Amino acid sequence: MAGATAFTIRAARLEEVPAVAELTHRAFAAGPYGHLPVSAERRALVDAVAERAADGAVLVAVEDGPGSSVGRADASGGRLLGTVSLVRAGSPQSRLAVGDEAELRLLAVAPEARGSGLGEALALAAQEEALTWGASAVVLDTGTLNHTSQRLYERLGYERFTPTASGTTTDAAASAPADSAAPTDGAPSNARPPAASEDQIDHIDYRLPLRDRDDLVIRLVRDDEVDAVAALSVRAYEYAYELSDEYRASIADVAPRALEHQVWVAADAASGELLGSVATPRRGSTISPLAQPGELDFRLLAVDPPARGRGVGEELTRLAIELARLRGLDRVVMNSGPQMTGAHRLYAKLGFDRLHEREREIVDGDRRFRLLAFTIDVPHALRVPRSADETTAA
Template identity: 60%
Template sequence: MTSPIEIRPAHPDEYDEVGRVTERAFADGPYGHLPVTTERRELVNDVAARAASGTVLVAVGSDGAILGTATLLRAGTPQSRLAVGEEAELRLLGVVAETRGLGLGRSLALAAEEVALGWGAASVVLDTGTRNLVSQTLYRTLGYELIPNRSAEPDGSPIQHVEFVKPLRDRDDVLVRLVRPDEYEAAADLSERAYTSEYDITESYRTSIRQIAERAREHQVWVAVDSVSGTLLGAVATPRPGHSISPLARDGELDFRLLAVDPPARGRGIGALLTRHVIELARLRRLDHVVMNSGQQMVGAHRLYERLGFGRLPEREGSITEGGRTIQLLAFTIPVGAA
């Protein structure tokens, strides 16, 4: 079932309330008895500045009330303390006291991780107070590890900090991130090459494959990028959180479309990397299954899916008519917990 809590970026007209919710959340924590420094108060209340330096996320109830918030910052921005290079930094994660125990902190942290993946960040770093044992337990269960010998600039606070990091990349030679507007044409070209090099496709399907800009605006288009040259190697489309990209998906499922690997990049494991990335998105969104359709003739892709652990979903298979041609569609699925 769809969660009644929505996690999304804060709207500008919500910034004042985000500041108030952050103040409340930390006032109810283990350091709420301590005086708040001027620097800390400015950090909490200047939500617009934090949003400009990254993303401010909110957990919103069915009545529109903001129940929690978290900020993800890019390295080198004024509000970042720890992040360097290609790291992203998670700060000011808090939920109002009356909602604790509902998993909102976990949902916000996972949503921030997805934002970091969209940036192409190599890892997420964060710090928390030594007495904040609840937060430390949360971060450890999410896969964060203590950072040895990392020191941040002092913030004028008497609170002692512990610092954590979570790597996001499986490989050093290729990163996966959201496509950028100046890459739409290149992503369309590689996707067209990927499909026309092996398959006889209709002109309407060719047009659909090339609609990267439209797909990126409505959904998400992820690209695999060579870390050294910056060359695009592959692409795949997924829905935004809370939505689907095809009629196939049901509640608790993430669907994806148009997995493509540029022919010169084949043999580098790009298709597997992008498919595993989709499964990771489903895990971050706390979904149960990944599902997708594939044309009957795309046997190379089918071998990839089977190798990764996908199984057939015959009860959802069928056909479509496109350009006067009937195309049989197979359906595949994988449980996220088994991937």
């Protein structure tokens, strides 16, 4: 594609279902297997856009145009440039995923849009979507002749693995002909069946782990957890700080915040107990006046007092940095009150610096204080780096 094309990645809309299917057929016809006849099963898979959206998510890249806003989830934009699907284990569209894994399927870029970075952007957006589910990993398969896709996935940190009946073996190519289908009914199993290719082509299976710890699950808040998160957040802030009535009400106002932005929770993996929370903006937006273009801001990092010392605050902060990386942003910024010294120690440990030029004086009733600002450059490595001796947050 000549020149850079601005695009928005968002969820596919109902009226776009036929266009998403047509784009996917056209993209695969221009690929390394385009010379092969397309089976009825494969055609049905590609056409089942609405079903994939119901079982998981279908994302599209849309060319920005007049009336659209770059990166906004509600951008109208112009023509479709690419698409990717993410499905859950046990759904009819899943072949590899087990347990709480997410499966990436049907990444497709319009032939005329290739070379513009769309494939990578869509893969990263799918990874972010998997994080919102609390998925432990993203799995996928691609044909052995699809060298472009293999290079992309390996550049993004995916590892080849061999599916086995008892689990996963990494660092090995699974390139035998796929000749059996994964189960499509019932609850997702932790026994991984070999993936079946609809067109019976040789394939390579890939897996990208999303968690560094097995004891925590971080995901978006659920509707029935909003009140619990509000109570948790107020407890966390009242534990160490004196709150004005106005600020307490703002902290507890979780429902509108979750609707407009993203409210994440950290839950105990074994019990499901909520341990902490943080709020981030949706893709292309901001959550506070602090952030400037190219930056991600976050607010209201909270850890339930009984859960302190488990590194929950650190993991939620790392999530914000990882979201910025997945969105191609350069910095993470946030405000913090001068009395929040425990949070300041955490930010310093992770490499944040003060952003003195954006700090400001706040008047809260009869109190006057300086609202501090912190920033960190986003590492464009595969994952947010950890020091070798790191265990839990202070």
